[in-house]
Amino acid sequence: MGPPERRAERQGALFENLAFGAATIFAALFAIVVARKTLISIRNHGLGWDTVAVLVYLLVFWAVLAYLTLPRIHRVLTALYVPDYFIGRSRTGDGLLGDPINLALLGSADQIHYAMQAAGWARADPINLGSSLRIISASLTRRSYPRAPVSTLLVFGQPQAFAYQHEVQGSPARRHHVRFWQCPEGWLLPGGRRVDWLAAGTYDRAVGLSLFTLQVTHKIDADIDAERDHILASIQQAVPDTSVEELRDFTSSYHARNGGGDAIRTDGMLPIVDLRPVELPAHTGATRVERRLPTSAAAVAADIGRRPVSVAIASVLILVSVLTSLAVSLQDGLLVLPDDIEGEERQVVMVALIAAQVFATVLAALLAWQVFLGRNWARHLVLGLISLTLVSEFTQFLVAEVPGQFTLLDMTVQILIIHALTSSSARDWTHRQTSARKGARASLPAAGRRALPRATVGP
Known part of the structure; x- marks a missing residue:
């Protein structure tokens, strides 16, 4: 890779970091604006007829704080102090330490599926x-x-890779559950022991709010060793061919908290469940789990069209932002002509305003489509334009004015767009599309490269 390409990579990484930081700051400022709006509404109207509006503002404030601001702040901070290697703990998407690893297994994915289903566990649905x-x-x-x-x-x-659970008394709020991760090829446990899978089993006792992010989540029971022993007992009872080796002092016993802020305690023992002797019936129908994601340019090119939800949502919200911006213009009287403009001049101005609105709509539609296709330049352009708009609005609303309802809605849409486009899923997917196009372009003769984008990129 030549110096120009390295320079472009560094510039792209710098822009991504700046965009991520801007999204975090914008979400925090938006939470302040909503809180200020709420306090002014209570002061002017009390909790009388305007109670519903106040409750809506408070709900928006909590949602922005819990699902946008705090998670982004945790991702920044945990990247600085949480080790980026195996320490016997899982991590949340926000970077917080999650549930401890309290099981290890030897065997295939099919053998795990067979053992868990034979023990009466149900495979959890994917999140969608x-x-x-x-x-x-x-x-x-x-x-x-x-x-x-x-x-x-x-x-x-x-x-x-997958998870299993077992409801208690038919309540989704209370359940036993365990997640499974396949170990990388050649990876060894601290101490040199080889295993094929790691797992974390905990018991959900209720639904509540996360201590660290205020998000709605399940609260787990502190005694994770009891859940570990429950999982082991259910497997050994259903599949007697299994054997268990206890790895004592895998970690020192400790008290801590998981990513939701729930207390946990463990004696530090790691059972290693050997499922390799288990013979699978021919009718199990289990599905093997792929070990690796595709990495070659050809495999990545085959991924075109499998866009993450964040990209699809951002594409739709870009179009919605045109409507919210129009509503703000109508609310602020920007599209209402003064009375002193009459006759042909009035018609000319009206045509100009309508043409400008049509142009903005067409431009937004084109940008939304390019973002949907995974064009990185379009994602960067949208992030830049929205950032400039939000800087202007926050400067106005933090100092003097308070946004109206349509302006608040417009800012909400813009905040959601910038968070969706700076998410790791959107960033990684658009970079994969760029790599796929470059790899495919490099493999073609020079004469055929000009027509490549139209031939290879589709919805």
């Missing part, structure tokens, strides 16, 4: 919009959801 809405509904109505998803935790920088 449908499963998220279903677990919220089930928790509120106290209805059973045996395959409810579990939150994502990271080990080796990767999310769990």
Whole structure:
């Protein structure tokens, strides 16, 4: 890689870091603006007829604080002080230390699936919009959801390959659950022991708020050793061919907290479950888990179209921002002509305003489409334009004025766009698309490179 390419890489990394920092600052400032709006509304109207508006402002303030501001701050801080190597703990997506690793296994993914299902455990659904809405509904109505998803935790920088759970008394708020991560090829436990899988099992006792982020989450029981022993007992009872080796003092016994702020305690023992002697029936139908993500340019090119939810949401919100900006203009009277403009001049001005609005709509649609296709330049352009707009608005609303309802909505949309486009999923996916295009372009003859983008990039 030549010096110009290295320089471009450094500049791109600098822009990504600045954009991430700006998103964090904007979310914090937005929380301040909403809090100020709430206090002024209470002072002017009390808690009378305007109570609903006050409650909405408070709800927005909590949502921004819990799901945008605090997680981003934790990601920045934990990157400085949490070790980036295996220390016997999983990590949350925000970088906080998660549940401890309290199980290790030898064997294949199929053997784990067979053993867990034979022991009466249900494989958790993947997290998506449908499963998220279903677990919220089930928790509120106290209805059973045996395959409810579990939150994502990271080990080796990767999310769990799969998870299993077992409801208690038909309540999704109370359940036994365990996550599994496949170990990298050739990786050894501290001390030199080889295992194929690591797992973290805990017991959800209730639903509450995270101590560190204020997000709605499950609260776990502090005695994680009891859950570890429960998982072991259920496997050994259902699959007698398994054997267990106890690795004493894998960690020193300790008291700590997980990523949700729940107290945990353990004696530091790590059981190693050997499932290799287990013979699989021909009808198990288990699905093997892939060991690695594709890394070659050709494999990445095949990933085109598998865009993350954050990119799709940002593309839609870019179009929505045109409507919210129009609503703000109407609210502020920017599209209302003064009475002293009459006749042909009035018509000319009206046509100019309409043309400007149409141009803005078309430009937003084009940018949204380019972002949807994974164009990194479009993502950077949107981040830059929104950042400039937010700097102007925050300068105005933090010093003197208080935003109206439509302006608050417009700022909310812009904050969501910048957070979606600076998320790790959006950033990694657009960089993969760029690498795929460069790799495919380099493999073509010079005469055929000009037509490459149209031939290889699609929805």
